[in-house]
Amino acid sequence: MPSTFRLLCNISIICCAVNTLQRAHSDLHCYYSKVNQQCHKDEKFVNADYCTENQERDSKYFEDMANNNGLNGLYRPRSALARALYEKQRNDRQLQEYDQNEWYRVDKSRLSPQLLQKFRQLDPDEDTKAFLSASIDKSTWVWTQVWYLLAKAVLRHFWSITDINGWLGRGSMFVLSEPQARMLLGTTAGALVDVGAGDGEVSRRFAHLYQRQYATEISASMRKTLSAKGFTMLDTEDWWREQKFECVSMLNLLDRCSRPKTMVLQARRALAPSGRLLLALVLPYKPYVEVTPDHKPEERLPISGATFEEQVQSFVEFMRDECGFELVTWSRVPYLCEGDFAQAYYWLDDSVFVFTPTAQATETL
Template identity: 65%
Template sequence: MLAFIRILYSFLVILLMPLHSSNFCDRTDLYCYYTKDAQPYCSRGEFDDVTIAGDAWKDPVKKHFEQNKAMASNGLIRPRSALARAFIEKQQNDRTLQEFDKNEWYRVDKSRLSPEMQSTFVQLHADEETKSFLSNSIEKSSWVWTQIWYLLAKAVLKHFWSITDINGWLGRGSMFVLSEAQARSMLRAARRGADGSGSLVDVGAGDGEVSRRFAHLYGEKYATEISASMRKTLLSKGYTLLDVDDWWRTKQFDCVCMLNLLDRCSRPRSMLRDARAALAPGGLLLLALVLPYKPYVEVTADHKPEERLGVTGAGFEEQATALVEQMRSAGWALRAWARAPYLCEGDFAQAYYWLDDSVYVFQPAPIEPGN
């Protein structure tokens, strides 16, 4: 038994060594296991070190991480084992998350927005459902043996499956974008209520956790997903699965959800054309896109998309404006939009992660000549 414990400990040290040696407190390329291995972690205002409004954004989270790194280098934190270092770093990082002002997730600089985008902006906040997700993530990340199991399973399965399939099989890495109340606010702002009738389809739904929180606002819920393990999860949650290529030919939908999909699929412009064809009269496109725009396609050899969206700009507001302009030229009218965190359950290193998400409600409109 003692020999087994020693072997297990040695294996854990090997697994956790990269966590420490890569110096977590200074990492800006953290990824969420659910999305993709190469998904960059991006806190508010980080746009490849681009200067914003004459001054580089001072990220409070990154500042705390740097302080923790300085303490370690000064000898204040210097445990000998990799496992102990991992625990200490997790405590430090979780404390930083606790102190972080979560209102930052939802703020925009309206002075940098057009009158149209100012008038359609919906101010959200961290409501009770959001806080509940964060609390559950903090609790799960503290389940030591569960996290060890995740590490062991991922170390083996990554040689055979994609990260998405692994998370589906393990039932981990759930995501959060909008609560039910936040989704209702967006729909009301778009002058479209949801009374439990009609139909919704979540394209590229993953495990369905993101849309599950508000999908019941419609009478029927459909989904598409490539991952086999995720499809089984979707069926267990009451979704009707559609073909990933021909879903838009199936029927007319009252709401098409494309939540953090356009930067992960090879042909985003084609996906938008399919969405337009699939919408019933008066239907809505609920779209979410991580900014800064950094497409990453898991299924292509070079991980680059065949089609790119014309999203450019130095900051969140500029990139959001660029996306709205691209959508307008492609025949979409903006009804409402907001800023929100794209949250993901954490791991041994940190209780949860987030990316900077922009969320929109569009409706089909006449396409401009030449587009």
């Protein structure tokens, strides 16, 4: 009898959590979803102007996954738990069938000769596949996912999503593997600083290429995690004043901070003469600032264009003309995030650039 009672209690808890998931599906902050461009599930990046024919196809494909439109009517589970498990299995199966090479492709006919010359073709290498495999495994840990769900439902009233993820140790992300970073950066030596490092998982994969690793982060829980991983923490306001770095890393920060142009100019001041700025930016550009009341930035990057390639060109011109940076290499990659109770993993279309300061640019800080 006691074991039966515990089983019934466990089932009730799972059903309660799944119902919470369904009611709050539009609020749950999970950073990544293909083409719909969700930074959070209540902050969609849908913009028809940016959709190519292939993106429109992919958008419909993943909307069907999210909305369960693909059910053929032969099986419609009644309970919330059964529906959630069924939809997750279906979503994950479709993820397995998706061609991951699409994440890395660009339309070369739309690139200028200069951009084409500096483009580096990447692909889903072994480190990328290992991250995806670990995300798939973790998404099947039912009790862990239920705990994340219930904890976030409570803590979001008191903490930011970044703090919650740091405390829970979830939401890890992936941009570049070590071999991919080596290909883009070329030589590596000296000191690296990862600005807005989060939990450090993104830069951890290549930060050891530099002898000294520093980081900045506004989230208290994330700072503890970074310190535990061996990063030396710097002040978020003055990190760029005291020393020079051979590499400044700003991975998917500019569309999440209030003053992105200021951050780029600070990076230029902090770079050693031969230093490199490693920068990632989700495209299409759609800023969302977690810490401002209206979630809008004080400074908006002047990025224009209807396609991924046009926005890359616009951003590179901005970096050259207004910030004094010359493009060294660039590529297209997925910005991956581990999944949840609904789907094994999520992603956004990411552009990655390596810049060096131009000799002619003057300081504007």
